[in-house]
């Protein structure tokens with residue numbers, strides 16, 4: 001059977017590394033070095049010709065190692081492995097998710113351009129797009145999950161600036177609202193011209209690399225905070241961008257000059273994390289389904305935002321996107337506790353196993369309060385319009401036993417004040 005194609009999870013232990021490179025070591029070592037010795041001056045010259053784009057690589061010629069800001073084996077092997085999940089041609093790893101995002105934006109936007117983006121965005125992305133980019137003459141426009149293709153086209157046309165990029169985060173954090181990536185591509189195509197393709201970048205952090213593949217829907221970039229599911233152990237900050245060879249060459253070019261690549265140690269940690277990515281995420285998603293069901297039936301929980309609960313009739317538009325674009329409901333959910341902030345805080349303050357912390361996608365379950373924590377910077381009216389309420393708790397489900405998580409939530413929910421008391425408290429706050 002000569003044509004068997006291995007699945008990504010089967011290749012995470014070996015792809016792109018050969019033991020003969022390192023004394024037979026089964027595992028890729030940490031290449032903790034800043035610079036690489038050239039075997040001869042001629043080969044050093046050849047490496048630089050390729051690195052500086054003076055000529056294309058000759059057939060069979062490997063990209064020569066020069067200096068760890070340009071390339072390093074731990075990063076290159078990691079990038080090759082990350083490509084497999086998204087079926088991407090190339091990948092670049094960064095020292096953080098924010099540096100991955102900002103490098104893409106800076107490389108492909110110029111003064112006068114319009115950037116269209118979904119909302120809500122991760123706080124860091126939101127700040128960079130709405131407060132930093134305008135200083136360089138870049139215009140921004142936001143769209144919502146209930147906007148149609150026609151609505152968006154009209155809004156873009158009204159702005160009268162050339163659309164250069166669509167930047168999307170789906171599912172939206174923390175409500176799990178979904179954006180239709182095929183529709184976003186159609187908008188981008190509508191405003192593309194033969195000499196300028198409108199690019200589409202998707203921050204795929206919230207769903208992670210297994211269950212949504214933005215490139216398949218016409219995105220040019222699938223971007224990750226590797227701090228989340230990819231790293232998966234809350235012990236490393238890193239980011240990644242996947243895309244075509246041609247575009248990634250530009251991303252890597254700017255990365256070389258900003259110097260925001262990940263270091264070898266981060267690269268090595270992520271190589272180790274990738275070996276268990278599939279098994280971690282599948283387990284997290286299975287557990288999340290159990291936890292979501294428990295929460296839905298709890299009398300003190302008013303609503304649960306979990307993709308597995310989308311209704312084909314009452315949520316027809318969202319359900320349709322979910323069925324087309326996702327292969328799992330994921331491991332992120334949000335729920336509303338009765339009693340507003342006091343109710344949510346009672347849950348957060350009384351959990352014994354789940355940690356009260358931001359971040360997500362890790363082996364340990366993490367819970368936080370979007371209204372006053374991750375989304376504290378979002379304007380109040382906008383926040384409420386997005387469905388982020390004072391009683392909302394966001395939960396990132398880890399790999400603990402589901403029975404233990406349910407026990408923990410149950411005993412914490414038991415500490416939520418009864419409805420009458422909570423209403424009184426809310427009135428006090430409002431007054």
Ligand SMILES: *Cc1c(COP(=O)(O)O)cnc(C)c1O
Pocket residue numbers: 096097098099122124125169173203205206224225226227228237238239
């Ligand atoms: C965490 C996160 C980021 C930023 O990543 P860092 O690694 O913290 O820089 C960007 N986007 C999303 C959706 C995130 O959750």
